[in-house]
Structure formats: structure tokens, C-alpha cells
Amino acid sequence: MATVDGTPIWFELNATDPAAAQAFYEGVADWRVAPSSMPEHGGYRIAEADGRPVAGIRQTMPEAPGLPGWAVYLATLDVDATAAQVVDLGGKVRFGPVDIPHVGRFAMVSDPQDVVFALMTPENSAVSRAFGPVPLGTEHTLGHGVWIELATPDPEAALAFYGTLFGWEKLGAMPMGGMGEYAFIGRGDLRPGAMMSSAATGAPPRWSWYVHVADIDCALAMVRERGGTVLQGPDPIPGGSYSAKIADPLGNTLGLAGRRRTS
Incomplete structure (x- = not known):
């Protein structure tokens, strides 16, 4: 990309x-x-x-x-x-x-x-491979970032800001009932993630990112084994995969996304 x-x-x-x-x-x-x-x-x-x-x-x-x-x-x-x-x-x-x-x-x-x-x-023109927003069934994004997400107290103002800065537009949305909507953002072929209202969802205002894991259940078990906390999930996402949010033992938060391979 x-x-x-x-x-x-x-x-x-x-x-x-x-x-x-x-x-x-x-x-x-x-x-x-x-x-x-x-x-x-x-x-x-x-x-x-x-x-x-x-x-x-x-x-x-x-x-x-x-x-x-x-x-x-x-x-x-x-x-x-x-x-x-x-x-x-x-x-x-x-x-x-x-x-x-x-x-x-x-x-x-x-x-x-x-x-x-x-x-x-x-510094050089080499394309970064840190992020690869492709279907999670493809193995070559394991361990890479596959989604970014903005929780903001003012989605309309945030979209105007990032739209001016990067040319991003609202590319559809998924309704979340009383928590507002999950609005997909990007420009052209670049569709890196989404934004939502932190005021409506109660999420802390911040940018988050999701890393692709091979097995969401095994990854969450490892989170707990190593002293971290599972904050949310696993929740189903389009395409048959699941997402979760975690905190490491120092309190830093991260998203995980991947399939369920355990019964």
C-alpha cells in the first residue's frame, strides 16, 4: 500500500x-x-x-x-x-x-x-510494513497493525480536523444504539480505521491500534498469564474474526484482532 x-x-x-x-x-x-x-x-x-x-x-x-x-x-x-x-x-x-x-x-x-x-x-522512500489492513485470514499480517481507532468527545469536530490534515472522509458507519455510531474513516484506498464518541461510549479519549494475532483466545489467555487485563471481548467483527481490548501490567492499552481456533 x-x-x-x-x-x-x-x-x-x-x-x-x-x-x-x-x-x-x-x-x-x-x-x-x-x-x-x-x-x-x-x-x-x-x-x-x-x-x-x-x-x-x-x-x-x-x-x-x-x-x-x-x-x-x-x-x-x-x-x-x-x-x-x-x-x-x-x-x-x-x-x-x-x-x-x-x-x-x-x-x-x-x-x-x-x-x-x-x-x-x-528518511527514505521504503514503504512501512507496520500496518496492513487486509482480511485477517491472511497470515502475512500476523503481528502487524491492522486497524486504528479514535475515541473522541467530538466526532464531528475530529472528522473536520483530520479531514483537513489528511483528506479523510466518513466512509460509512455502523450504528451502536445509544452509544452513537462507529464511523469508518479514510481516503480512497486508504481505510485505516474508525472513530466513535468517547462521551457516548465511556471510552477514554485516545487513538488506539489493533494487532493481528493468530488465535484471539490463546492471546487473551497469554494476557492473563503474563499479568495483563482483558478489558473487552472477544467480540465478533465482520469477516469471521474477533476483537478484544487489553491492558498490559503497566496499564497500557492495546487492541487485538484474530480468529478463534480453539473450541
Whole structure:
């Protein structure tokens, strides 16, 4: 998939205990996690699935307090220009823009509803494989991100903001009764996820992402075994798969999606 503006290209955990986070997610997401081979990355840990980097785990940054546990990185051709546009549209720049050696340039920002996300311009033109929104029955997305989700107190204002920033539109919706609607978002062939009302659902305002697991029940059993919590699910989703939301032992939340292979 072409890396157009708004494409999810990286996922990063801001962890108070990176070693504990690594142990948890290696079991739950079946990742191989190892420190970056580049000394200038300061021990940054890179999670791989099928030999491809999909996510990072870093030590909490004292110079950037208040950032979320898991952050969603969205592509842009020009981080500085897009960060300035975020401010013009009523958002904030929380950190950066700064260069990451051999990776690219990034900034942590928040939208007008104060939901944090990251912007990144990769250093080279290689297409990120961290995200692959294809049917979950295909094995080559195991361990990769397959969906992003925004819980926001003002979906209409959020859609206007991200629509201006990335050209996203509302591409249909699924009614959720008294909890409003689950609105699908994207542009053209890029359909990365959905948004919903945090006020109506009671969900904390934030960007979330879902990783593809081979067996949702086995993954949830591993969550519990390793000290995490299952917050919701497994719930059926279109296509015969199931989704769930979890919290790791440090309280960081993540979505899982996959089939049920156990009876």
C-alpha cells in the first residue's frame, strides 16, 4: 500500500519499564523484540513480526511528559508543515519536530480535543510494513497493525480536523444504539480505521491500534498469564474474526484482532 499522508506507519510504546513491556508483548503478540543496532537510538527496542519491524518500545521521556502509552504514528510528506497546520487548526505540538537518525523526522502532537498522535516523515522512500489492513485470514499480517481507532468527545469536530490534515472522509458507519455510531474513516484506498464518541461510549479519549494475532483466545489467555487485563471481548467483527481490548501490567492499552481456533 502506498504511503500517502495519514497512513499508519509505526506504533510506539512509551514505557516506564521497557524490559517488562518486552516480555509481555513477546508472548501476547508473538513479536521478536531486540534493542536497535544503532547506538544513537539509545537502547530503543524494536519489535518485529516475520522479520519486519512493526513497533517500538522506548523508555518514558522525562522531557515529554503526558504522552500516551501506545502512540500511533501517521505519515506526512512534511512533518514541520503538518505540525504547523495542527496548531493552525486548534491542536498542539507536544514534542518536536526532531530528527531520528537513520529513521526520519517526527513530532508528537494533539488534536483540538487533546488526543495525542505522532507525525512522521520517513528518511527514505521504503514503504512501512507496520500496518496492513487486509482480511485477517491472511497470515502475512500476523503481528502487524491492522486497524486504528479514535475515541473522541467530538466526532464531528475530529472528522473536520483530520479531514483537513489528511483528506479523510466518513466512509460509512455502523450504528451502536445509544452509544452513537462507529464511523469508518479514510481516503480512497486508504481505510485505516474508525472513530466513535468517547462521551457516548465511556471510552477514554485516545487513538488506539489493533494487532493481528493468530488465535484471539490463546492471546487473551497469554494476557492473563503474563499479568495483563482483558478489558473487552472477544467480540465478533465482520469477516469471521474477533476483537478484544487489553491492558498490559503497566496499564497500557492495546487492541487485538484474530480468529478463534480453539473450541
